[in-house]
Amino acid sequence: RYVRQLQRLQLLFSPTSADARGARQFVEEAALDFARRHPDVVLYVRPRAGLAPVLVAEYLNGTVREELIASKTSEEIVQLATKLAGQSGLDIIRIRKPFHTDNPSIQGQWHPLTNKPSALTVQGPRLQPQ
Amino acid sequence: MAAGLLLRVSGRLLAGAAAGAGLRLRLSTAPSRDKKRWLRAYLEQQRLEAPPQRRSEKPNWDYHAEIQAFSHRLHENFSLDLLKTAFVNSCYIESEEAKRRELGVDQETVALNLQDNSKLAEQGTSFSRSYLRQCFEGAYPDLPAEGIGALVDFLTSQELVSYVAQNLSIQDLTLCREFPVPPEVLQRTFFAVIGALLNSSGPEKTGIFVRDFFIPQLIGKDLFEIWEVVNPMGLLVEELTKRNMSSPEPRITRQLGVSTVLPLYFVGLYCDKKIIAEGPGETLLAAEEEAARVALRKLYGYTENRRPWDYSKPKQGLAAEKALSSN
Numbered sequence: 001r002y003v004r005q006l007q008r009l010q011l012l013f014s015p016t017s018a019d020a021r022g023a024r025q026f027v028e029e030a031a032l033d034f035a036r037r038h039p040d041v042v043l044y045v046r047p048r049a050g051l052a053p054v055l056v057a058e059y060l061n062g063t064v065r066e067e068l069i070a071s072k073t074s075e076e077i078v079q080l081a082t083k084l085a086g087q088s089g090l091d092i093i094r095i096r097k098p099f100h101t102d103n104p105s106i107q108g109q110w111h112p113l114t115n116k117p118s119a120l121t122v123q124g125p126r127l128q129p130q
Numbered sequence: 131m132a133a134g135l136l137l138r139v140s141g142r143l144l145a146g147a148a149a150g151a152g153l154r155l156r157l158s159t160a161p162s163r164d165k166k167r168w169l170r171a172y173l174e175q176q177r178l179e180a181p182p183q184r185r186s187e188k189p190n191w192d193y194h195a196e197i198q199a200f201s202h203r204l205h206e207n208f209s210l211d212l213l214k215t216a217f218v219n220s221c222y223i224e225s226e227e228a229k230r231r232e233l234g235v236d237q238e239t240v241a242l243n244l245q246d247n248s249k250l251a252e253q254g255t256s257f258s259r260s261y262l263r264q265c266f267e268g269a270y271p272d273l274p275a276e277g278i279g280a281l282v283d284f285l286t287s288q289e290l291v292s293y294v295a296q297n298l299s300i301q302d303l304t305l306c307r308e309f310p311v312p313p314e315v316l317q318r319t320f321f322a323v324i325g326a327l328l329n330s331s332g333p334e335k336t337g338i339f340v341r342d343f344f345i346p347q348l349i350g351k352d353l354f355e356i357w358e359v360v361n362p363m364g365l366l367v368e369e370l371t372k373r374n375m376s377s378p379e380p381r382i383t384r385q386l387g388v389s390t391v392l393p394l395y396f397v398g399l400y401c402d403k404k405i406i407a408e409g410p411g412e413t414l415l416a417a418e419e420e421a422a423r424v425a426l427r428k429l430y431g432y433t434e435n436r437r438p439w440d441y442s443k444p445k446q447g448l449a450a451e452k453a454l455s456s457n
Contacts, residue, residue, distance in 0.1 A: 001204075001205055001342045002205075003203055003204065003298065004203055007199075007299055007302075008190075008196075008199075010190050039198070039199065039202040040199050040200075040202035040203035041199065042192065042195045042196055042199045044190040044192070046189070046190060060297050060298065060299050061297060112386065113384045113386060113394075113396065116384065
């Protein structure tokens with residue numbers, strides 16, 4: 001079953017500074033909706049003075065991601081939060097190959113003995129009993 | 131820090147003015163009073179070397195909210211009291227009572243109304259084991275009892291269960307004396323959570339839960355990685371006699387590089403002149419053993435190209451078995 005990998009979101013913002021305006025609007029308008037739509041994510045809202053507004057996301061595998069939300073509007077913060085809620089906690093690094101397959105070979109991978117005849121007579125259309 | 135900058139600037143201005151006016155140069159090389167250069171690196175090192183701390187001791191933690199989110203995350207309806215009991219371990223109760231005795235608090239006024247999770251853990255373990263056993267008996271009817279036992283033991287082993295529990299954030303929610311939580315405590319807590327689910331939602335939902343979280347751990351695993359078989363040839367001979375087939379004759383099918391340091395032999399096992407399995411190996415004995423293992427995999431239906439597990443329909447007929455197991 002699908003288990004959302006985002007465990008908790010901590011919204012830390014300043015109650016007075018100008019760049020936290022979007023964060024304050026988000027808390028007033030959209031935070032409750034977000035929390036209702038995502039009941040498996042715990043949303044902590046904590047005002048703290050003096051530092052930049054930040055959204056901290058913690059995932060089930062222990063990764064902690066901090067995103068700056070300074071001078072972002074309320075809708076942008078909602079979009080960012082939904083994006084974080086859909087991610088898994090794996091590190092965001094370059095993916096080395098853009099393909100993966102669980103069945104690398106259907107009829108069996110070739111090895112040097114694939115099409116060689118065996119030492120014993122094996123039943124086949126070519127070998128006729130004499 | 132701004133005051134320090136101003137002092138430095140005014141110092142330089144003064145020095146410049148003095149040098150311009152007279153010939154006196156006053157270089158102020160006294161150390162400034164702002165934060166030192168090494169401070170940031172030192173604080174970072176302290177932060178990295180600090181011992182790991184429970185999430186409940188860090189800021190922003192609400193236990194009740196976390197437990198509700200836990201039950202929503204697993205898409206299950208838990209009764210929250212049972213779930214909270216499931217996370218309480220006996221070592222935690224002992225440590226709390228010891229702390230209260232040390233602080234001199236009266237036992238009766240502040241009684242710890244916490245119950246253990248041992249009963250729930252036992253229920254959870256027995257239920258999961260019997261459920262998994264039935265699943266495997268249904269899916270691989272030819273697999274003997276030891277094989278099924280080995281599979282069930284592997285799935286309920288400490289490492290696997292503690293790995294699953296850690297990735298479901300059970301480590302944050304357990305109440306335990308030590309941190310990081312040792313794997314056996316994680317295993318017990320996870321089974322206690324399953325026991326709580328059993329008591330809240332009934333055996334069918336719990337069965338689906340166990341199926342969804344345990345059976346995918348078998349993906350990519352080979353039967354003989356999990357089940358250690360010492361003598362595959364003997365086991366194969368027993369299986370064939372049970373099915374009334376003649377004993378296998380090994381023959382070399384292919385060989386490659388016999389006189390080199392890395393020879394490769396393919397040994398085929400023939401029953402009544404019909405081939406049942408072929409296996410490679412470095413020496414003839416190793417190849418014969420591998421061929422016996424391949425034959426056993428084919429007989430038990432646990433090959434790599436078997437149909438993947440069917441997650442669609444919930445297993446029926448489990449209610450009677452559950453009654454048997456819990457009694």
